[in-house]
Amino acid sequence: MSLKRVLVLGASGYVGSQLIPQLLKQGYLVTGAARQIDYLKARVSPHPNLTLVFLDLADEQSTLELIPNYDIVFFLVHGMAHGHDFLEYEIALAHHVKKALDISPVEHVIYLSAIQPQTGNSEHLAARKETGNILRTSKVPITELRAGVVIGPGSAAFEIMRDFSYNLPILITPKWVDSKANPIALENLNHYLIQLSHAKAAGNIIYEVGGPDTLSYRAQFEVLCREINKPLRLWATPLLTPKLASYWLGVITSVPSNIGRALLSGLEHDFVANASAIHERFPQTLIPYQEAVANSLKSEGKFVRSNVWGFEPEALTRWQAGYGYYPKKAGATYTTNKTTEQLWQVVKLIGSREQGYFFANTLWRTREWLDLFFGGGKPIRRSPPGPELNVGDFIDSWKVIRCEKPGFLSLLFGMKGPGLGRLEFTITDKGDYREINITAWWHPEGFRGLLYWFAMMPAHLFIFRGMVRAICRKA
Incomplete structure (x- = not known):
């Protein structure tokens, strides 16, 4: 049968x-x-x-x-x-x-x-x-x-x-x-x-x-x-x-x-x-x-045990009762005639001494130092051993939790903050053109997590728009 x-x-x-x-x-x-x-x-x-x-x-x-x-x-x-x-x-x-x-x-x-x-x-x-x-x-x-x-x-x-x-x-x-x-x-x-x-x-x-x-x-x-x-x-x-x-x-x-x-x-x-x-x-x-x-x-918290988070043990450890199941999100999308491989060659350099974060590096570094006020320590500069990115690599306070070459990268938010977050880069081939997207996902921890998200929102909107354009230019 x-x-x-x-x-x-x-x-x-x-x-x-x-x-x-x-x-x-x-x-x-x-x-x-x-x-x-x-x-x-x-x-x-x-x-x-x-x-x-x-x-x-x-x-x-x-x-x-x-x-x-x-x-x-x-x-x-x-x-x-x-x-x-x-x-x-x-x-x-x-x-x-x-x-x-x-x-x-x-x-x-x-x-x-x-x-x-x-x-x-x-x-x-x-x-x-x-x-x-x-x-x-x-x-x-x-x-x-x-x-x-x-x-x-x-x-x-x-x-x-x-x-x-x-x-x-x-x-x-x-x-x-x-x-x-x-x-x-x-x-x-x-x-x-x-x-x-x-x-x-x-x-x-x-x-x-x-x-x-x-x-x-x-x-x-x-x-x-x-x-x-x-x-x-x-x-x-x-x-x-x-x-x-x-x-x-x-x-x-x-x-x-x-x-x-x-x-x-x-x-x-x-x-x-x-x-x-x-x-x-x-x-x-x-x-x-x-x-x-x-x-x-x-x-x-079971959804943390999935490939959305790359089955990352640190995400599971940091998850707390009260975090939002659905995340808040902010991001930007840009289209280009550059190839997927050309875009990936730039994206994989994120956090490097040569490229930094592609746009508004001073703001990125300022946020790292603000960790001192959130109970964190002095920022640690870390770079992947390279030349290719791999799951488990650290990029300053971020950790690579998913890396699907040459079109997807997910980084776990490693700084202190009232919630759990990740930053994703997606490159999609649309035939005649490519689409690159950067999205920040944030699962807020109660009222403090919401306040943190809305405080960061203006910077997110400004930075991500600049990042997608800068990546395309550098490609």
Whole structure:
């Protein structure tokens, strides 16, 4: 008997990247498809039954070519990170997938959607609902799981609440904090997803999924604060309109702002799932909210144990509870007709006596000396033995944690600061031209980490723009 071929669309997302190992344990041949393929490869461990492919569902032809090769498809894609027009964007993606399903032997599609409240108007929720409607017009049976807040490290809605609790001495929230929900633990959600992959599809069906406890967001904050040993000081104010709240959220949390804004528009309604139907079909012990939160906080540092950080022991050692799961980031991109190899020959000289940091070297050296005020010591000048960069090399206070010649370099931030950071250089061949990108990633440690990030932001914007241009000139 041949193994079932399973395709996970949106594999680089929170649910997808954590579902893939579960599917592999079931003995499936799994393909993870995503636009952020480099991030997915860094997050998911290699496996003989796992294939990772780049796919942008906006590319209709590529979608038509890929989907017909599978027996089961998990549709975990959402367009919240796309921007303000994600409703039209998601609908377009759904139409492309529907066309591919109509010409495919796919037996079952499992679509992770969102609970639809009785009142309110949210583009995020409308997009989820309309996507399901479009998929159900295909010839393939569609099982739609409508979930609310998922409790687990990396879940955007949970991370918003977690960041608020860690990062603010007083939690200033919109009035929606008294709306109710019954959040579901990631472990329980995965159980339903796996069981559906085994089940024979019998037409289109919609299930709501939720946990055993129905609580207001205020009560959820209370549990979360208790678990991290912080007093609950919460002020709910009507002054935080949805638009103002979205800006406030972008400052306080590390969750990507587009995703945060989209989620925020839905949280002002009650999100209570009636999960009796799916619980009767696939019974399991539902994890109480407090236990789910405690489990998530215990495992929140697991993402450090991945190739995103080059499996660097120092990153794991320095990680502390309370660091933002999602990083703040700043960077710059520049295009050039120089070759990838020409650009790499310059990038690999970073920190050398000849090139320094390519631009504003005085500012780089000033920051190193400021370490004396953050509890660090006198700067140490270190250079790689060369001539090539290798993982483990030190460049002054930085450490090479990933080096994929000739297109990618990642350096671990080695100076003192309230958080954990890295600096990445990426060279991408676009055919007629090359694109070089420099990005700083910063996982803030609570309120101090946020203050540090915003204090450094003006310098980051100035320096990185100068660096990408200087690298191209020197190449």
